[in-house]
Amino acid sequence: MNKTGLIIGDSSTLPQELIQKYKIAEVIPFIVDWPEQKDVSQNNIYEKMKIAQKEGLKSFPKTSQPAIGAYKKAYDNLLAQDKEIICLTLSSKLSGAFNSAVQAKKLFDEETQKKIFVLDTLNVDVGEALLAIRAAKLIEKGESSENIFQSLEKLLPRVHLFGMLEDPKWLEAGGRINSTMARILEKMQGLGMRPILKVKNGEVKSANLKMQAKDTATALFKEVKNLIKKNPGQYLAAISHADNIEEAKRLEKMVQENLPEVKIEFINMSGIVIGAHVGPGTIIIALLQE
16 A cells, blocks of 8 residues: 555646546645636536627636645545645645645644645646656655655656647636736737747746747647757656647647657646636646656
């Protein structure tokens, strides 16, 4: 039996079959609030967002970090099984999840706290997921919790995430970019320039501009190709999409046919936590240099 239990947030967009495959112990749910919409789920959020946009975007979904109690309960469950704990959270610069996880840890005595390792991934979505997969594999190998934590810390700068949005309005509405950046992105798109966003040091930044970008998949593929040219090596990758499976599959095909050094672990629809902020049509790809 593994001595370490892995906790992640549902912000990681990890498919259920991989959660089971890698024996991830706990998936902490975020709080999603959209008062004007009922029964919002991963399966219908994008359709509801499209309808809301057509009607003038009178309201939009909001997310909140998990409560301290949610992490405390997960810690209690694993500690009761005599396990140590690795807890991964999305970037502390995008959410208060890391703070909630740390505060929950402080509710235990000093000796127990030594069994709980909380890592700020400085990433989100499939970037988080790749780190979770690496952590799970190290747990399977029987590595100690402390060694796993230290290994993951060293990997953080080697996780690269790129995304393209259909409409930056959603990021602005969710508070992930300011109104000035949103207006700039809208003007760029109006001029035929498609900005590619990235996560750097835990924050959403502009990575590149594609003039007259033919399509999202092609633009992101070129960004991935440039990354590998600058940093040769073997990569593990994952793709998520906001109700845009066609482009996600096209991106996967381009990578598989042209970049043998990249292994795509999975494609999955972006979870509701991420989808509420990026909006319909978004494509995201993350790569972990091994």
